[in-house]
Amino acid sequence: MTWENYERLAEFHDLFMTEAWERLRPRVRSALAHLGETSVVVEIGAGSGIGTRTIAAETRARIFAVEPALVMRSILTARVADHPQLADRVTVVAGSVPDDLGEVPAGIDAFVCAHMLGHLDRETRRGLFAWLGSHLRPGGVGLVTTQERPEAPAGRDGDTLLVETRTIGDYEYRAHHLRTGRPGRHSSRYEVWRGSTLVRSESFEGRWEAVTAGDVAADLPPSLALEVVASGVALIRSRDGRPSRDRRAAR
Known part of the structure; x- marks a missing residue:
């Protein structure tokens, strides 16, 4: 990153x-x-x-x-x-x-x-x-x-490895840490939800090992x-x- x-x-x-x-x-x-x-x-x-x-x-x-x-x-x-x-x-x-x-x-x-x-x-x-x-x-x-250093998990690029959540006001924030399959790379997606409705999301990929x-x-x-x-x-x-x-x- x-x-x-x-x-x-x-x-x-x-x-x-x-x-x-x-x-x-x-x-x-x-x-x-x-x-x-x-x-x-x-x-x-x-x-x-x-x-x-x-x-x-x-x-x-x-x-x-x-x-x-x-x-x-x-x-x-x-x-x-x-x-x-x-x-x-x-x-x-x-x-x-x-x-x-x-x-x-x-x-x-x-x-x-x-x-x-x-x-x-x-x-x-x-x-x-x-x-x-x-x-x-x-x-x-x-x-x-x-x-x-984790073993490479089974699955496809973009599969979610870990989800964290935090609620502030009416919104629930979700952090998805994603599989990239590429050494030294990290990918994540952050979502903002109101109930069952996805309000918006942001995705990031960068360097992390x-x-x-x-x-x-x-x-x-x-x-x-x-x-x-x-x-x-x-x-x-x-x-x-x-x-x-x-x-x-x-x-």
């Missing part, structure tokens, strides 16, 4: 990401709660800010939220601006990784790459982790989400090490192993 696709997808994005971030919240808290208000967390692929809001609730650190897609970044910026506690601590950075990370401080204490690595090819992932490895302070930590914990481990530079902590969740640490704190860290 190109960043331009989000101009049509953004309307539906938040409806189906809230639960994913709530499931991740305990891991965010465990990884980042010790950081104090002078620490720096970088969120890669911040999207519309659902994750940014979750991260900010679980740590006192400053957050640099990096997002390349204009429409998603617009929602992110509005979400930050409307929340005084976010506006004081969150800086929204426009651009792609790793090329546009120049606005991020040279020393960071933590990073989060959640629900986004599948958008990146291997070369870009390795470039990103090389940058993070060279900027992560001793004892720093990263949190990443991963997937299992399952990135496993093994893939991430292979992408890391020698300065970083991977630790799987739960299904689909891993921590990345600098190899000296000391927790990163500042003098005003939460106690």
Whole structure:
């Protein structure tokens, strides 16, 4: 999926990401709660800010939220601006990784790459982790989400693999995740229903591949090490192993 696709997808994005971030919240808290208000967390692929809001609730650190897609970044910026506690601590950075990370401080204490690595090819992932490895302070930590690489399901292209639903007002929103049969591609269709009547639908196809914990481990530079902590969740640490704190860290 190109960043331009989000101009049509953004309307539906938040409806189906809230639960994913709530499931991740305990891991965010465990990884980042010790950081104090002078620490720096970088969120890669911040999207519309659902994750940014979750991260900010679980740590006192400053957050640099990096997002390349204009429409998603617009929602992110509005979400930050409307929340005084976010506006004081969150800086929204426009651009792609790793090329546009120049606005991020040279020393960071933590990073989060959640629900986004599948958008990146291997070369870009390795470039990103090389940058993070060279900027992560001793004892720093990263949190990443991963997937299992599924076997190709039986069926035809366009067959529905998963349907999620969400009701808002008179409308039911349905997200159909579709079989493409082509490695590294993802297809979805979003429908808006009023009762038994289909009001409208939007379809998208773009780049997405399952990135496993093994893939991430292979992408890391020698300065970083991977630790799987739960299904689909891993921590990345600098190899000296000391927790990163500042003098005003939460106690």
